[in-house]
Amino acid sequence: MEKEKKTYKLPEGWIEVTLDEIAILSTGNTPSKKISKYYGGDFPFYKPSDLNTGIVSSVNETLTEAGKSVARIIPRNSILVTSIGATIGKTGLVKKAGAFNQQINAIIPILSLPLFYYYQILGGEFQRKIIENSSATTVPIINKSKFGKLTLKLPPLIEQQRIVLKIESLFSELDQAEKGLQKSKQQLEIYRQALLKKAFTGGLSKKCRNENIKKGNNNAGELPSSWNYQKIINLTSFVGSGSTPKGGRNIYIEDGIPFIRSQNILVNRFVQDDLVFISSDIHDKMKRTQIKPKDVLLNITGASIGRSAYIPKSFIDGNVNQHVCIIRINPELIQYKYLTFFLNSPEAQLKIMQINKGVTREALNLSQIKEFKVPICDIHEQGVIIQILESELTLIDNLSNTIDKSFKEIVSLRHSILKRAFEGKLVQQDITEESVQKLLESIKREKIEYLKAQKEALLQKPKRNYFMYTDKTVWQILSSTGIAIRTAELWKDSKHKNDIDAFYAEVKELVDSGKVIEEKREGKVSFLKAK
Numbered sequence: 001m002e003k004e005k006k007t008y009k010l011p012e013g014w015i016e017v018t019l020d021e022i023a024i025l026s027t028g029n030t031p032s033k034k035i036s037k038y039y040g041g042d043f044p045f046y047k048p049s050d051l052n053t054g055i056v057s058s059v060n061e062t063l064t065e066a067g068k069s070v071a072r073i074i075p076r077n078s079i080l081v082t083s084i085g086a087t088i089g090k091t092g093l094v095k096k097a098g099a100f101n102q103q104i105n106a107i108i109p110i111l112s113l114p115l116f117y118y119y120q121i122l123g124g125e126f127q128r129k130i131i132e133n134s135s136a137t138t139v140p141i142i143n144k145s146k147f148g149k150l151t152l153k154l155p156p157l158i159e160q161q162r163i164v165l166k167i168e169s170l171f172s173e174l175d176q177a178e179k180g181l182q183k184s185k186q187q188l189e190i191y192r193q194a195l196l197k198k199a200f201t202g203g204l205s206k207k208c209r210n211e212n213i214k215k216g217n218n219n220a221g222e223l224p225s226s227w228n229y230q231k232i233i234n235l236t237s238f239v240g241s242g243s244t245p246k247g248g249r250n251i252y253i254e255d256g257i258p259f260i261r262s263q264n265i266l267v268n269r270f271v272q273d274d275l276v277f278i279s280s281d282i283h284d285k286m287k288r289t290q291i292k293p294k295d296v297l298l299n300i301t302g303a304s305i306g307r308s309a310y311i312p313k314s315f316i317d318g319n320v321n322q323h324v325c326i327i328r329i330n331p332e333l334i335q336y337k338y339l340t341f342f343l344n345s346p347e348a349q350l351k352i353m354q355i356n357k358g359v360t361r362e363a364l365n366l367s368q369i370k371e372f373k374v375p376i377c378d379i380h381e382q383g384v385i386i387q388i389l390e391s392e393l394t395l396i397d398n399l400s401n402t403i404d405k406s407f408k409e410i411v412s413l414r415h416s417i418l419k420r421a422f423e424g425k426l427v428q429q430d431i432t433e434e435s436v437q438k439l440l441e442s443i444k445r446e447k448i449e450y451l452k453a454q455k456e457a458l459l460q461k462p463k464r465n466y467f468m469y470t471d472k473t474v475w476q477i478l479s480s481t482g483i484a485i486r487t488a489e490l491w492k493d494s495k496h497k498n499d500i501d502a503f504y505a506e507v508k509e510l511v512d513s514g515k516v517i518e519e520k521r522e523g524k525v526s527f528l529k530a531k
Helices: 048-053 065-069 114-122 124-133 144-148 156-199 281-287 337-344 348-354 366-370 378-422 436-460 474-481 487-493 502-513
Strands: 015-018 023-027 037-047 079-082 089-094 098-100 104-109 152-156 228-232 234-243 257-260 276-278 296-299 308-310 324-329 375-377 517-522 525-530
Touching: 015 436, 023 048, 037 065, 048 079, 048 089, 079 114, 089 114, 098 324, 104 114, 104 378, 114 124, 114 152, 114 156, 114 378, 124 144, 152 436, 156 348, 234 366, 257 281, 276 324, 281 366, 296 337, 308 337, 324 366, 324 378, 337 348, 337 378, 375 525, 474 487, 474 502, 474 525, 487 525
Parallel strands: 037 098
Antiparallel strands: 015 152, 023 104, 079 089, 079 104, 228 375, 234 324, 257 276, 296 308, 296 324, 517 525
């Protein structure tokens, strides 16, 4: 820690403290899922997934009073930090008192602003400390002991207030900017969908025809009189799916013939960054899965079903796996870009959804693809549609990329604000304010009093057994819970807790009378359950 302190200079009037010094720390637990009466009440039960919003005002799971009685409770404005797994360090500040599970360490601040600690823990410096101090195992984990030794910077209370107010003000402005960007993104997507719908109902290429669209047809999705619907089988020379040779990933080599998978096919875009390769021998044996320039590829299984892209002219050779369909067009009837744009249109995507409605595993077979109907106009008009779509969609993509870049800049600005805040550079300092040492002394006194009060409350709390059934018979306990109970626990929870002979006598009587008790063992531990 001494080495760490020398790597930066603390702002004047600030001190560095451990979490143990300035807060009450606790690790959560999970009431038994086997006991249904613990769950479904009104008391919040916080888990890592609930911390996604940062400031937490709602949860996905709740406890009853019975569940609350066996859980670990934190007050409102406590700070929760995930302490295990891929999301280690994820942080939330809770607005309601609640319980929390064992994947979380809780911080209960004392005589300091919870938001000041919360924002500091969100910052990059503290997040790095969590990672650096987590166990170097397959699953990263930081226990409460190590967590308590992590350090925060502590200024006087009035300066904490100024910093929090400034952060809140700046973050509020960034929130508004994010909302504006999100709205613009949604409007772009609405325009994209409207553009594609118009393209394949004749509205986009109306000027290149000598006829008009029939009144009302465009809105109804009907076609101009010179258009018609054609099945893909009538517009193509080949429709086939790929396959993966025996050997799985072992067939891949460092360099060879490109082997195309579903992740290489995005909407209107063929991605070559993540290509894998197979040998020319395997390629030659898989003739029906070989692709050619201008082939249209369609994902036919899984989460990416329906995504379509075409093979560019510069891409000479390759094969596709079983998740991808090859559609080789007849160039006299349909242009490859036209078919690709249509397959990614709202009309085609809706058809794909309808085909897969109610099925367990989404998939398209070759028969369904061949029967798929495409709105067709003459080759010249297809070219006009392609030209307009390429121009407009490029503009949409550029604007969308600019918005995405702005989102990333906002994230960077938030990190920068937090960095400056805890370097003492976000607000003006006032060295005449009350010494932070006095604040720390007050925190320590308050913590001692808090822990003393907690201990006294625990001593006054009546002792309880696991099921709190101390006046019930063995049969009453087993029949009311419906779960397997450890024999030793069942004995302690029954009215026979002071008489082991009476306990076993009742068990024997239950078996003899036909009230069958099922016994199972896990090692040397015995469990009993009513049937």
